Amino acid sequence: MNSIVTEIRKLKKEKHAVILAHCYQNEEIDEVADYVGDSLYLSQMAAKTDAEIIVFAGVYFMAQTAKILNPKKKVLLPRLESGCLMADMINLKQLREFKAKYPSIPAVCYINSTAEVKTECDICCTSSNALKIVESLNAPKVLFLPDTYLGKWVESKLNGVEVITYPGYCPTHLRIKPEDILNARKNYPEAKILAHPECHMEVTRLADYVGSTTGIMKYAKESNAKQFIIATEKGVADRLKRDYPEKDFILIKDNIICPNMKWHTLNDIYNALAKEQHEINIDSNTAQKALLCIDRMLEVSK
Numbered sequence: 001m002n003s004i005v006t007e008i009r010k011l012k013k014e015k016h017a018v019i020l021a022h023c024y025q026n027e028e029i030d031e032v033a034d035y036v037g038d039s040l041y042l043s044q045m046a047a048k049t050d051a052e053i054i055v056f057a058g059v060y061f062m063a064q065t066a067k068i069l070n071p072k073k074k075v076l077l078p079r080l081e082s083g084c085l086m087a088d089m090i091n092l093k094q095l096r097e098f099k100a101k102y103p104s105i106p107a108v109c110y111i112n113s114t115a116e117v118k119t120e121c122d123i124c125c126t127s128s129n130a131l132k133i134v135e136s137l138n139a140p141k142v143l144f145l146p147d148t149y150l151g152k153w154v155e156s157k158l159n160g161v162e163v164i165t166y167p168g169y170c171p172t173h174l175r176i177k178p179e180d181i182l183n184a185r186k187n188y189p190e191a192k193i194l195a196h197p198e199c200h201m202e203v204t205r206l207a208d209y210v211g212s213t214t215g216i217m218k219y220a221k222e223s224n225a226k227q228f229i230i231a232t233e234k235g236v237a238d239r240l241k242r243d244y245p246e247k248d249f250i251l252i253k254d255n256i257i258c259p260n261m262k263w264h265t266l267n268d269i270y271n272a273l274a275k276e277q278h279e280i281n282i283d284s285n286t287a288q289k290a291l292l293c294i295d296r297m298l299e300v301s302k
């Protein structure tokens with residue numbers, strides 16, 4: 001076995017550490033990860049773990065969420081550069097301006113947001129529970145941030161709820177164009193097209209299935225179809241090819257890569273664990289308020 005993998009596994013045991021990895025990570029990370037999945041699954045695992053150290057192979061807001069859920073534990077992000085471009089599209093000032101335009105309307109924030117932004121939202125959601133969370137509010141209008149496309153996709157699925165969205169977006173998913181879907185339909189008429197709800201509305205409208213990264217992987221596993229077009233980040237297509245070699249998975253186009261998700265290598269994970277470096281810290285007032293927003297989501301998602 002690869003020696004760095006052995007070393008990381010040894011360190012994990014010695015230090016009572018757990019490694020959480022998002023499915024957009026470089027595939028090599030799965031060798032050492034305890035849990036691999038989408039944002040909801042990883043936050044549920046972070047809420048449950050009794051490990052003393054959490055190493056988060058994901059982006060900054062995911063590690064922040066793990067820290068908020070585990071204020072007494074050490075949460076490490078192997079490469080601090082791994083931010084989420086969408087999460088950085090709204091700060092507290094911008095959130096306050098957005099909310100001030102629509103007083104008394106509940107605000108739902110996508111988990112892809114900073115801890116500060118979570119402190120002034122009513123509840124958060126991930127791409128796998130967004131419909132359930134918005135429905136749970138029983139409100140005729142909701143504010144949704146930062147992802148305008150996830151918000152508008154939710155609106156299209158719920159009868160009679162107006163979803164007022166902030167103009168944030170994921171640059172990686174917006175590289176997928178409606179014509180890519182139309183071309184894929186023409187070139188692979190038998191294939192099922194599976195898309196993430198961060199894609200443009202014109203893209204999700206044309207897909208056979210829309211869901212979170214884990215939702216896409218579950219659909220591909222359970223479907224009788226033999227060929228699938230994957231309209232999300234490359235990591236999902238890579239894992240599907242590895243896990244189901246008898247099926248055919250085609251990434252919608254070559255460049256659907258989130259550069260920030262790809263920073264972490266096995267070396268970085270080793271260094272993070274060995275030196276206990278790149279610790280996430282959040283001031284306790286912010287963490288306590290943001291926790292309310294995350295806990296409400298976890299309660300509804302049980």
Ligand code: 13P
Nearest residue numbers: 038039126127128212213
């Ligand atoms: P998931 O909720 O599918 O994990 O998506 C998170 C994300 O950042 C997708 O770009």
Ligand code: SF4
Nearest residue numbers: 084085086170172258
């Ligand atoms: Fe953020 Fe988009 Fe990367 Fe997901 S794919 S982490 S939303 S920048």
